[in-house]
Amino acid sequence: MPGNPALSRRAASGGCQCGATDTQLEIEHIQPLSKGGSNRVSNLAIACHSCNQTKSNQEIEQFLSGKSNVLQQILSQAKKPLADAAAVNATRWKLYNKLKLTGLPVEVGSGGLTKFNRCSQNLPKTHWLDAACVGTSTPDRLIIKDVKKPLIITATGHGSRQMCRTDKHGFPVRYVPRFKFIKGYQTGDIVKAIVTKGKKQGVYVGRVAVRTTGSFNIKTKNGLVQGISHKYCQPIHKKDGYAYV
Ligand SMILES: [Zn+2]
Structure with a gap:
């Protein structure tokens, strides 16, 4: 049963009842299938291969006779997922009834x-x-x-509080200025730049990345344009933590 959260939690919380953790774990039926046990999560436990073999089709009480605390633990863990499911169910119906009370079609x-x-x-x-x-x-x-x-809106967040950027090994590579506004702009604003002079003549609209020098980069539909002076920029949209494509 890959990806079953209740079982994964059980596997992560220890391993086999015999103490084996560093081994391949198997799914074991608490009440054997041959004796009417089901495949429901509430009837499954995690066991190592040898315990699973030894238990075979014994009843769990028989297999763990003399280990009553282990038995108790396994049985109470098995009940847990049902308690979770019951809580989700109760919440769901409560929500449904509340919504119905609004009089709107639900x-x-x-x-x-x-x-x-x-x-x-x-x-x-x-x-x-x-x-x-x-x-x-x-x-x-x-x-x-x-x-x-x-959905063409993407949440981009508001940056991090890192005081310096690091390389992939964790070494600092550059300082991050505390003050984010340069000439009234901050990285993430959407701007329109109308460049009237020089090699970069043209109109650029996009997300701006500010530099302390006042020479900005603009990420336009057609790619990144670097070195645009703040003087050519007009604000279109202030950064709000979302990207609009
Ligand atoms: Zn074991």
């Missing part, structure tokens, strides 16, 4: 239904397409007009 659907809706229209698995497939109100045919990237 529709819910299962993850299975979402997948069914998406797969039956041959849509790829992406968050935004999944969102369009939630619930029974999903139309039989969703019109997805060659949208490759529905």
